[in-house]
Amino acid sequence: MMLEKLIILPALTISTSNFLTIAVLMIFFSSMILNFALYLMLVVMLALFTPQKKISRLRLFFYSLVFTPVIGFIAYRRSLPSYVIHLKRFYCKRCKVYFTEPLHECPLCTKDGVVSRLVTVDMESV
Numbered sequence: 001m002m003l004e005k006l007i008i009l010p011a012l013t014i015s016t017s018n019f020l021t022i023a024v025l026m027i028f029f030s031s032m033i034l035n036f037a038l039y040l041m042l043v044v045m046l047a048l049f050t051p052q053k054k055i056s057r058l059r060l061f062f063y064s065l066v067f068t069p070v071i072g073f074i075a076y077r078r079s080l081p082s083y084v085i086h087l088k089r090f091y092c093k094r095c096k097v098y099f100t101e102p103l104h105e106c107p108l109c110t111k112d113g114v115v116s117r118l119v120t121v122d123m124e125s126v
């Protein structure tokens with residue numbers, strides 16, 4: 001009986017003195033896990049938005065995971081919509097006509113006997 005008390009009592013005193021520390025640590029780590037879960041949820045939610053934008057899902061996921069979802073959101077906002085098409089047109093300044101074929105001189109102006117060089121124009125269309 002005396003031996004039992006000697007063994008158990010020190011163990012009990014240690015656990016009761018550290019109980020608060022253990023509780024605080026448990027709360028800290030559980031909140032950390034909760035915060036990480038929330039962070040990951042934000043990252044995944046941001047990555048799910050991408051079909052409407054030109055930025056790829058993987059890139060946005062990477063940006064928001066590494067540089068926080070705030071940076072990911074900025075990257076998402078700055079990205080162009082996915083439905084924007086880039087077109088290349090060849091414009092004649094003299095007759096103000098856009099050509100789709102890559103020509104160097106305007107065929108309409110050459111008919112009139114005037115050599116007019118075409119200017120390459122980049123267009124964005126929805």
Ligand SMILES: [Zn+2]
Nearest residue numbers: 092095106109
């Ligand atoms: Zn022309």
